[in-house]
Amino acid sequence: NQLKLLRNNRQFKAPKHSSRMLNDIFKIATISDEVLKHIKITNLLSAFFVDVIEAGQCSNPHMVSDDINTVMQFINKNIYDEMDLIELAQSINLSLSHFKYKFKAEVGFSPGDYILRKKIEIAKELLIKSKSISEVAYSLMFSSPSYFATVFKRYTGKTPTFYTNS
Numbered sequence: 001n002q003l004k005l006l007r008n009n010r011q012f013k014a015p016k017h018s019s020r021m022l023n024d025i026f027k028i029a030t031i032s033d034e035v036l037k038h039i040k041i042t043n044l045l046s047a048f049f050v051d052v053i054e055a056g057q058c059s060n061p062h063m064v065s066d067d068i069n070t071v072m073q074f075i076n077k078n079i080y081d082e083m084d085l086i087e088l089a090q091s092i093n094l095s096l097s098h099f100k101y102k103f104k105a106e107v108g109f110s111p112g113d114y115i116l117r118k119k120i121e122i123a124k125e126l127l128i129k130s131k132s133i134s135e136v137a138y139s140l141m142f143s144s145p146s147y148f149a150t151v152f153k154r155y156t157g158k159t160p161t162f163y164t165n166s
Contacts, residue, residue, distance in 0.1 A: 021048045064106045067092035072107070072114070079118050082141050085111055120155045123148070124163065133160045 025044045031037045064072065071088050088111060089099030103111045119140045126136045137148035152160045 018048065018051055021051070065102070067094075068103055068106050071103070071111070075111075075115055075118060079115075079122055080139060080141065083115055116151055117155060120152055123152060123160070124156070127160055127164045130164075133164075136160070 021044055025041055025048070028037055028040045028044070031040070071092060074088070074091070075083065085099070086096050089096045092099070094102065100110055103109075103114070107114055109117065119142075123136050123140060126139070127133070131139075133149065134145045137145040140148070142148035142151065149160050152158075152163070156163060158166070
């Protein structure tokens, strides 16, 4: 349940030893004694998840300023519309370059990347509902189904067709 609470706070600084823990888990996976392997991996995974939960709870998910939060809400509500970064910047009285810098510093993604990520989240839902690739692409304001497929694969590692069939 604690991991589910972190759903909206996916970006936080992991403890320094987390990488070492994951490496240890992969190393132990090669041990031949099945009982020992299972016990060690279970213990390491438990410790790893405790660290992740603690790190997520310690970080402040509300470090996004009010103006950037306003833009994010606008993007989320208008994801089916074309968005101009200059207009988004002007809406919170920032220059385009300062807006991009501030957005990335606070959110962890550039505004364009954030928009594409949100569009791909919606696209996955639409594809599961048996919408055609072209229909999804055009409804989310991609210039073409092929560009949509390229972006979809960049963010998911799968083509839209493969995603729908799996």
